[in-house]
Amino acid sequence: MAKRKTQLPVFTVTQLNSLIQVSLANALPGRLILRGEITNWKRHSSGHCYFSLKDNEGGQIPCVMWGSKFREVRFDCENGLAILATGYVDVYVPGGKYQFYAEKLEPAGIGDLQLAFEQMRKRLEAEGLFDAAHKKPIPAYAMRIGVVTSRSGAAIVDICDSITNRWPCAKIYVFDAPVQGEGAAAKIVAAIQKANAMAKHLRLELLIVGRGGGSMEDLWAFNEEPVARAIYASRLPIISAVGHEVDVTIADLVADARASTPTKAGVIAVPDYREELGKLHSFKRRLYQNTRSQVQHGKNRLATVLASRVFRLPLGPVQVAAQRVDELAASLFYAAKSKMTRFREHLERIRRQVQKIEPSGVISQQHIRLHHFQSRNQAAVVKVLSKNQLKLAALENKLTVLDPRSVLNRGYSLTMSERTGGVVTDVDQVQVNDRLTTELAKGQKIHSRVEETEGPKH
Secondary structure, rough: OOOOOOOOOOOOHHHHHHHHHHHHHHHHOOEEEEEEEEEEEEEEEOOOEEEEEEOOOOOEEOOOOOOOHHOOOOOOOOOOOOEEEEEEEEEEEEOOEEEEEEEEEEOOOHHHHHHHHHHHHHHHHOOOOOOOHOEEEEEEEEOOEEEEEEOOOHHHHHHHHHHHHHOOOOOOEEEOOOOOOOOOHHHHHHHHHHHHHOHHHHHHOOOEEEEOOOOOOOHHHHHHHHHHHHHHHOOEEEEEEEEEOOOOOOHHHHHEEEEOOOOHHHHHHHOOHHHHHOOOOOOOHHHHHHHHHHHHHHHHHHHHOOOOHHOOOOOHHHHHHHHHHHHHHHHHHHHHHHHHHHHHHHHHHHHHHHHHHHHHHHHHHHHHHHHHHHHHHHHHHHHHHHHHHHHHHHHHHHHHHHOOHHHHOOOOOOOOOOOOEEOOOOOHHHOOOOOOEEEEEHHEEEEEOOOOOOOOOO
């Protein structure tokens, strides 16, 4: 009897992938932590992240992290970053591949907040937000100060006590904002912007932003990028006072000045009135001593001046000047008198020379010459005019002979065609029905029409 052949099970691809999915789910723990280095990192427009994790032995596994989970990650993920990923393994049935679904990411060897802080610090430092060139000076004697912090926290008490004890004349304006927890960063940004918007109205000169101590997570709102950019963009100079002396936040690095504690913020913000009074007393003493010294020096100089010749004989320079004026006047008088004498002598010499010339004879002789010249000139003009009149009469006779209308007075006529406008000298120049104008002597004219032509035609 023939042995019956064993029948193998038949699966569809989807059935096989589903079977593998169930087998993996039964064989592997529900959640596990996977250590590896990020590669092929890509964040989709949907917010979901796709990447792979690899190890030093060459192993690699594709990973997925949904956008809702990735929003909880505080640091920047990038290729080459070693992380600890918490999640589970499952099969992507449509693609027939298994992959790791990450629910939480932590940097390997360093806390996620610390890594996020370092990444933020490097990025903002590269943009120049920490540069000293952008930091605004703190007013030396601020009278109106704004404080961005929580009204219910201890920091506001420390700041106000410090300012009031050191500079009682200052006025403080509090811009309330939560300093930790979800949404705190946005509230701090809004408070900074509000203070800047009201700065002109309140005449604010300075802004303190801060809070008391706490864990790195408690202080994290002051490490967020929006807060850093709001501090950088502030028109008011800002003192950052976050945490205790050992705590350093991004806000501290961007601010125009950093106070290690809220109490120290008051020390930086305002001077101590006692020290300023001491300085004033010192200035007063020095001013008194300097004034006294200057007065004594002035007295000594005055005594020296009063002892001088000018003050003993005040009219001396005036008398010397008057004498010098008299001398100059006398010199001027004698010089003018001498010049006038020489001028009179010169005029006398000229008068005598003119008398020798006898000007009346010279004038008579010039009159005779002028009369002779006028007679000759008149004769020449008459001669030229006569000659030109003869030439003009000859030309006029020639023009009269050449004038075609002159023959009209001897019985001739001049016929013109109205069609051509020319003189008719030949029968070929007219046509039947042409209108003609015949001009006679004395401007008389006859108008006619050609009815017939006779004579040879050329």
